Amino acid sequence: MNALEIKGLCKSYTGFELNDIELTLPAGYILGLIGENGAGKSTIIKLIMDLIRRDSGSIFVLGRDNREKFSLTKEDVGVVLDKVGFPESLNAKQINNIMKLTYKNWDEREFSSYIERFDIPLSKKFMEYSQGMRMKLGIAAALSHKPKLLILDEATNGLDPVVRDDVNGILNEFTRDETHSVLISSHIVSDLEKLCDYIAFIHKGRIMLCEEKDRLLEEFAFIQCSKEELERIPQSALRGVKRSVYNAEAVAERSALPKGIRSRPVTIEELFVFMVKESA
Amino acid sequence: MKGLLLKEWYMMLRHAKGYLLVCLVFFTISIFSEGDTFFEAYPLVLAGMIPITLISYDERSGWISFGNILPCSRKQFVSAKYILAIIIAVFMTACTLIVHIIRIYSAGGGVQLGAGVIAGAAFSLMPPSFVLPAVFKLGSEKGRLAYIVVIAVVCACIPFLNMTSENYTVYADMSAIGFIALPLSLLIFAASWLLSVRFFEKREL
Numbered sequence: 087m088n089a090l091e092i093k094g095l096c097k098s099y100t101g102f103e104l105n106d107i108e109l110t111l112p113a114g115y116i117l118g119l120i121g122e123n124g125a126g127k128s129t130i131i132k133l134i135m136d137l138i139r140r141d142s143g144s145i146f147v148l149g150r151d152n153r154e155k156f157s158l159t160k161e162d163v164g165v166v167l168d169k170v171g172f173p174e175s176l177n178a179k180q181i182n183n184i185m186k187l188t189y190k191n192w193d194e195r196e197f198s199s200y201i202e203r204f205d206i207p208l209s210k211k212f213m214e215y216s217q218g219m220r221m222k223l224g225i226a227a228a229l230s231h232k233p234k235l236l237i238l239d240e241a242t243n244g245l246d247p248v249v250r251d252d253v254n255g256i257l258n259e260f261t262r263d264e265t266h267s268v269l270i271s272s273h274i275v276s277d278l279e280k281l282c283d284y285i286a287f288i289h290k291g292r293i294m295l296c297e298e299k300d301r302l303l304e305e306f307a308f309i310q311c312s313k314e315e316l317e318r319i320p321q322s323a324l325r326g327v328k329r330s331v332y333n334a335e336a337v338a339e340r341s342a343l344p345k346g347i348r349s350r351p352v353t354i355e356e357l358f359v360f361m362v363k364e365s366a
Numbered sequence: 367m368k369g370l371l372l373k374e375w376y377m378m379l380r381h382a383k384g385y386l387l388v389c390l391v392f393f394t395i396s397i398f399s400e401g402d403t404f405f406e407a408y409p410l411v412l413a414g415m416i417p418i419t420l421i422s423y424d425e426r427s428g429w430i431s432f433g434n435i436l437p438c439s440r441k442q443f444v445s446a447k448y449i450l451a452i453i454i455a456v457f458m459t460a461c462t463l464i465v466h467i468i469r470i471y472s473a474g475g476g477v478q479l480g481a482g483v484i485a486g487a488a489f490s491l492m493p494p495s496f497v498l499p500a501v502f503k504l505g506s507e508k509g510r511l512a513y514i515v516v517i518a519v520v521c522a523c524i525p526f527l528n529m530t531s532e533n534y535t536v537y538a539d540m541s542a543i544g545f546i547a548l549p550l551s552l553l554i555f556a557a558s559w560l561l562s563v564r565f566f567e568k569r570e571l
């Protein structure tokens with residue numbers, strides 16, 4: 087079963103359009119949604135959670151249409167939005183009490199263990215938390231009701247590298263269970279590169295690619311060569327080129343490279359940057 | 367739904383203290399003032415602001431979006447605010463009743479309470495009934511503006527109804543007003559709830 091299946095999704099605002107989005111996240115995997123600010127990542131997540139209305143297309147979450155009895159589906163979905171919206175005047179203890187009455191599967195012990203692990207003060211008001219601490223509480227709450235699908239919108243932004251690494255570890259632990267899946271959006275590509283099984287690039291409201299990460303890394307290569315050498319590479323194989331006075335850098339399909347062109351493995355960040363710049 | 371109600375309760379404990387203090391001052395003044403019912407009745411109007419104030423806090427913290435990722439429907443989200451409004455109205459009506467009894471006995475009078483209190487309860491449901499649909503459609507800032515307009519219209523109507531302190535007992539004796547006002551206000555409250563649900567289900571969060 088797919089944890090998430092989006093087909094032909096469209097949504098338009100004045101000055102922005104989300105166009106024909108197709109995304110599939112198989113159960114048990116982590117899909118990273120990479121895009122610049124304003125590319126449409128948060129809009130997709132809001133559409134998945136039915137916070138905004140789609141113009142057309144379909145969204146299936148854990149095999150169910152997100153417009154039919156979505157309250158039941160939400161029991162199995164943990165979400166951290168870019169702004170963790172707990173009431174400012176409440177503390178972690180009160181939030182635990184609210185969640186206990188909200189989720190059927192709320193696990194108080196698990197919540198307490200995350201609170202301890204993240205070093206979150208129990209009686210401090212949410213408004214007194216730092217940005218990182220807010221995110222940590224959001225992540226703790228999203229993980230404490232035994233979700234099958236976790237959706238994180240820029241959730242690791244604002245966290246220090248140590249905590250980010252800790253969160254990445256938690257997400258890896260989470261997907262050890264093959265029924266658990268994660269959709270994570272970010273523009274910190276290095277994190278997603280470590281974490282994800284599938285990668286989707288979004289640019290100006292369109293999905294540029296959605297592939298298995300390992301396949302992408304196998305398929306593409308980074309090239310640093312002279313301008314003459316660049317001419318020998320078929321245009322159709324190039325995904326992005328950066329030219330300087332003396333040489334050129336490019337990302338291209340590995341299989342189409344002529345002999346003698348030196349290449350090295352590409353990183354997801356390079357692939358994303360080159361593709362976005364090429365399409366600009 | 368229980369979770370949403372608990373959240374409203376926590377929020378009310380935290381943010382409604384100021385309102386309660388002002389109401390207490392008004393009630394105290396009304397006990398020591400003669401004749402004028404303004405200080406006795408105004409807390410009912412004031413308390414109608416509490417659900418709207420709490421929605422303002424929700425908007426500021428991002429709870430409007432965040433609360434809707436929880437496993438509850440938009441109908442439940444709206445209903446929690448209406449239940450809160452009813453609880454506040456009942457509580458404030460009870461307080462007004464107590465203050466009214468104190469006033470009557472300290473003045474040595476003996477006015478019929480029934481219709482007046484029922485009319486008071488009915489009146490206390492009016493502010494949230496008129497303002498909450500506007501808030502759920504437009505947000506709390508514009509909704510607050512709508513509230514001020516409603517209050518201005520009500521206040522403008524008072525001279526036409528000739529509701530001066532001298533005539534108060536006349537109104538209190540007219541038990542029919544009270545008994546018509548309550549079912550009517552409950553009907554308006556229910557219609558307001560349905561409208562708010564409809565508006566909020568269409569709103570983009």
